[in-house]
Amino acid sequence: xxxxxxxxxxxxxxxxxxxxxxxxxxxxxxxxxxxxxxxxxxxxxxxxxxxxxxxxxxxxxxxxxxxxxxxxxxxxxxxxxxxxxxxxxxxxxxxxxxxxxxxxxxxxxxxxxxxxxxxxxxxxxxxxxxxxxxxxxxxxxxxxxxxxxxxxxxxxxxxxxxxxxxxxxxxxxxxxxxxxxxxxxxxxxxxxxxxxxxxxxxxxxxxxxxxxxxxxxxxxxxxxxxxxxxxxxxxxxxxxxxxxxxxxxxxxxxxxxxxxxxxxxxxxxxxxxxxxxxxxxxxxxxxxxxxxxxxxxxxxxxxxxxxxxxxxxxxxxxxxxxxxxxxxxxxxxxxxxxxxxxxxxxxxxxxxxxxxxxxxxxxxxxxxxxxxxxxxxxxxxxxxxxxxxxxxx
Amino acid sequence: xxxxxxxxxxxxxxxxxxxxxxxxxxxxxxxxxxxxxxxxxxxxxxxxxxxxxxxxxxxxxxxxxxxxxxxxxxxxxxxxxxxxxxxxxxxxxxxxxxxxxxxxxxxxxxxxxxxxxxxxxxxxxxxxxxxxxxxxxxxxxxxxxxxxxxxxxxxxxxxxxxxxxxxxxxxxxxxxxxxxxxxxxxxxxxxxxxxxxxxxxxxxxxxxxxxxxxxxxxxxxxxxxxxxxxxxxxxxxxxxxxxxxxxxxxxxxxxxxxxxxxxxxxxxxxxxxxxxxxxxxxxxxxxxxxxxxxxxxxxxxxxxxxxxxxxxxxxxxxxxxxxxxxxxxxxxxxxxxxxxxxxxxxxxxxxxxxxxxxxxxxxxxxxxxxxxxxxxxxxxxxxxxxxxxxxxxxxxxxxxxxxxxxxxxxxxxxxxxxxxxxxxxxxxxxxxxxxxxxxxxxxxxxxxxxxxxxxxxxxxxxxxxxxxxxxxxxxxxxxxxxxxxxxxxxxxxxxxxxxxxxxxxxxxxxxxxxxxxxxxxxxxxxxxxxxxxxxxxxxxxxxxxxxxxxxxxxxxxxxxxxxxxxxxxxxxxxxxx
Numbered sequence: 001x002x003x004x005x006x007x008x009x010x011x012x013x014x015x016x017x018x019x020x021x022x023x024x025x026x027x028x029x030x031x032x033x034x035x036x037x038x039x040x041x042x043x044x045x046x047x048x049x050x051x052x053x054x055x056x057x058x059x060x061x062x063x064x065x066x067x068x069x070x071x072x073x074x075x076x077x078x079x080x081x082x083x084x085x086x087x088x089x090x091x092x093x094x095x096x097x098x099x100x101x102x103x104x105x106x107x108x109x110x111x112x113x114x115x116x117x118x119x120x121x122x123x124x125x126x127x128x129x130x131x132x133x134x135x136x137x138x139x140x141x142x143x144x145x146x147x148x149x150x151x152x153x154x155x156x157x158x159x160x161x162x163x164x165x166x167x168x169x170x171x172x173x174x175x176x177x178x179x180x181x182x183x184x185x186x187x188x189x190x191x192x193x194x195x196x197x198x199x200x201x202x203x204x205x206x207x208x209x210x211x212x213x214x215x216x217x218x219x220x221x222x223x224x225x226x227x228x229x230x231x232x233x234x235x236x237x238x239x240x241x242x243x244x245x246x247x248x249x250x251x252x253x254x255x256x257x258x259x260x261x262x263x264x265x266x267x268x269x270x271x272x273x274x275x276x277x278x279x280x281x282x283x284x285x286x287x288x289x290x291x292x293x294x295x296x297x298x299x300x301x302x303x304x305x306x307x308x309x310x311x312x313x314x315x316x317x318x319x320x321x322x323x324x325x326x327x328x329x330x331x332x333x334x335x336x337x338x339x340x341x342x343x344x345x346x347x348x349x350x351x352x353x354x355x356x357x358x359x360x361x362x363x364x365x366x367x368x369x370x371x372x373x374x375x376x377x378x379x380x381x382x383x384x385x386x387x388x389x390x391x392x393x
Numbered sequence: 394x395x396x397x398x399x400x401x402x403x404x405x406x407x408x409x410x411x412x413x414x415x416x417x418x419x420x421x422x423x424x425x426x427x428x429x430x431x432x433x434x435x436x437x438x439x440x441x442x443x444x445x446x447x448x449x450x451x452x453x454x455x456x457x458x459x460x461x462x463x464x465x466x467x468x469x470x471x472x473x474x475x476x477x478x479x480x481x482x483x484x485x486x487x488x489x490x491x492x493x494x495x496x497x498x499x500x501x502x503x504x505x506x507x508x509x510x511x512x513x514x515x516x517x518x519x520x521x522x523x524x525x526x527x528x529x530x531x532x533x534x535x536x537x538x539x540x541x542x543x544x545x546x547x548x549x550x551x552x553x554x555x556x557x558x559x560x561x562x563x564x565x566x567x568x569x570x571x572x573x574x575x576x577x578x579x580x581x582x583x584x585x586x587x588x589x590x591x592x593x594x595x596x597x598x599x600x601x602x603x604x605x606x607x608x609x610x611x612x613x614x615x616x617x618x619x620x621x622x623x624x625x626x627x628x629x630x631x632x633x634x635x636x637x638x639x640x641x642x643x644x645x646x647x648x649x650x651x652x653x654x655x656x657x658x659x660x661x662x663x664x665x666x667x668x669x670x671x672x673x674x675x676x677x678x679x680x681x682x683x684x685x686x687x688x689x690x691x692x693x694x695x696x697x698x699x700x701x702x703x704x705x706x707x708x709x710x711x712x713x714x715x716x717x718x719x720x721x722x723x724x725x726x727x728x729x730x731x732x733x734x735x736x737x738x739x740x741x742x743x744x745x746x747x748x749x750x751x752x753x754x755x756x757x758x759x760x761x762x763x764x765x766x767x768x769x770x771x772x773x774x775x776x777x778x779x780x781x782x783x784x785x786x787x788x789x790x791x792x793x794x795x796x797x798x799x800x801x802x803x804x805x806x807x808x809x810x811x812x813x814x815x816x817x818x819x820x821x822x823x824x825x826x827x828x829x830x831x832x833x834x835x836x837x838x839x840x841x842x843x844x845x846x847x848x849x850x851x852x853x854x855x856x857x858x859x860x861x862x863x864x865x866x867x868x869x870x871x872x873x874x875x876x877x878x879x880x881x882x883x884x885x886x887x888x889x890x891x892x893x894x895x896x897x898x899x900x901x902x903x904x905x906x907x908x909x910x911x912x913x914x915x916x917x918x919x920x921x922x923x924x925x926x927x928x929x930x931x932x933x934x935x936x937x938x939x940x941x942x943x944x945x946x947x948x949x950x951x952x953x954x955x956x957x958x959x960x961x962x963x964x965x966x967x968x969x970x
Binding site: 330 | 583
């Protein structure tokens, strides 16, 4: 009787579980679709804004008002390929490939420091003929994957601080050092935030997570005050009006652009700020151009798209089939979302300007290709969440 | 609950909170503070470019242009971009015809904007640009051109290099001629995106306040008469070896200056006189002692007050009269107190008419003595002396009447045209009052002002009665006599009755002493029955044999008067056959 009941219970439970898994599978597919739709929308907005925001600078520097637009289209093309492949490659493959990927990335970062090119004192790009690669963008993905793989493998040992700290310090130390040598504090902070998210969603005890977070925050503060130009950014952020022509210039011009846009914007292609008033209009400050041209309404739409992207990523992460998938999904989601928040926060003057771009929207072909590839990985985690249960049943 | 799930939820909530904060901040910047930011933003972009108005044209009374503005190009240099100053200056000078050393001086002053040569013809400027010299470019700059050069220059005046009127009608009517500048207000990029990039942000609105062109002036000058007068003055200066000659032709009924010339002329393009002197217009600004032409006023006073008539006999007119006792004993000064006639004659009785005809100083002084106290000066003022005529020209002289208290000889001097300073225009206006049946009319140089819409404003001259119609008629008969049988016979014009008066006065030296140089003049009108034109000719320091008005000035008067009568279409009133 009890066996029978147990059997019935087990059948009921299994059916319920199956139904639940099937529902989850549908939900995951929906999340992936949402993700693609959000990314597509952001790409369209980004490309439209890039044409406008970059045209004046493009004429000035390249004698071709569509120079940046064309390069961005190349990046998006590469991104589409990366996204298509990544959504089909089982994410579990990165568990085995994590160390080679990370090693390769470290190699690229080293090469960037030795033979890289850049502007304004920073050395950020590797040029191979007409192609330029920003290794630090690839590093974002590499760090997430390698940390998730290591923490997954060591999940039984994470209660021991040494076992936890050694790989984290090694990965973050090497990556952080190489990127800070470029130097690029903004990217380092984004990578640290993504890494912290991976750690948070691993089996690591909460107190270790808190130590790590506090250490990261401390290091970021020290680094922020360690270079004059970074200090200027903080001063400019705290009181832009104290030096309108200097440290406050970029933020004030951002305010001017947004204020000119008002509720509904000045119209597509009608930005005034891009006429050399707003520095980095097509990269770090593209959100201000969007706000100027499409107003508060356009700005809110972009924010909602990022919220939607975060929600889809969060849903995929929580329903991931295994801890590695959860960690990678969370890492990617936090990377993209955190970067968006820091970028928009800088444009709106609530966070210091860090020089990082708005994912999918800002000009930057490596960034857009790598981000789209990462979205492909997220999609594969979503699809795997459903397919694995189906294979089991 | 699964601890990892709790962490995920907390993470998600944290991010949601961050997004909510950013959304609020976006609202604050783009909605709450938006207007302030938008205003400040617009302020930093707004800029304006002034657009100069076209300067009005000055026409003669028949529509011939006397001063027009044409397109021209100035060659400018940006010394920062000039590679070789000497080479650049020499090349520009070779093509434009300027002075290369002066251009080099400009380049060496530095800065970012220097004129090398201004207001070239467009083709010439293009030739300079075709040299392709670094730092050299052209700037559109209109140029004022005077098609008739020196002929009307003393009236029309001139503008400075920047096109602002500095002399003559150009100066007097500068406000009307200048118009109102326009402005183009637009949003500018922070910096230029290159030489071919737009100077305004393309999508931004542009506000254009159009320039309002200056008004056109229709002057009173009759160009053909002006030409004739200029030629007559030139001939006179040549014939009499005079220093200068001035002619004013005045419309009797209107006070309009039909011609006003000075010789040597003035080059309004080079802004210097043909004799190297700076701009002056003696006809309006100059003052001379009118001599016998002044007798017109003396006799008009007598006739108008009824003290004497033209036939009144003045008994025992000698050829010398001593007003200040002992004055005639001194040979040094025969005008201040001791007066003589030009030619010696027997002491005899003379009618007023005869005194005027032979221009007897003694007779005139005797006649003047009959006038009541203050009458002569009163009439001088009625005829516009010792006061500006009000002609539309800058720097007009008011003239002067010398009436020192206790001066025993002053009235005698005044009656024959000494001790009084008048401009040629004042004398012409005084004669015109006689021609105009006793009504003095304010002379004018501009008939009407035409604005850009074609609206015409006619200028009205003020008038006042100087003497009665009868007096004017009687004086005209006396003037006629002067030309028919007196000192002004050379002033006759075939086919017309001409009346006028000669004048010869000794010039003063720098110390106020009279010297053996004269101002020889003739002022007259025709036809005498109903005069249409007054012409005044003043010849400055003719050779000794031509020192009188009758010999130096009357012939030029005849030529100009004939031209004026023909130009105005006045029918002959004498059968000259």
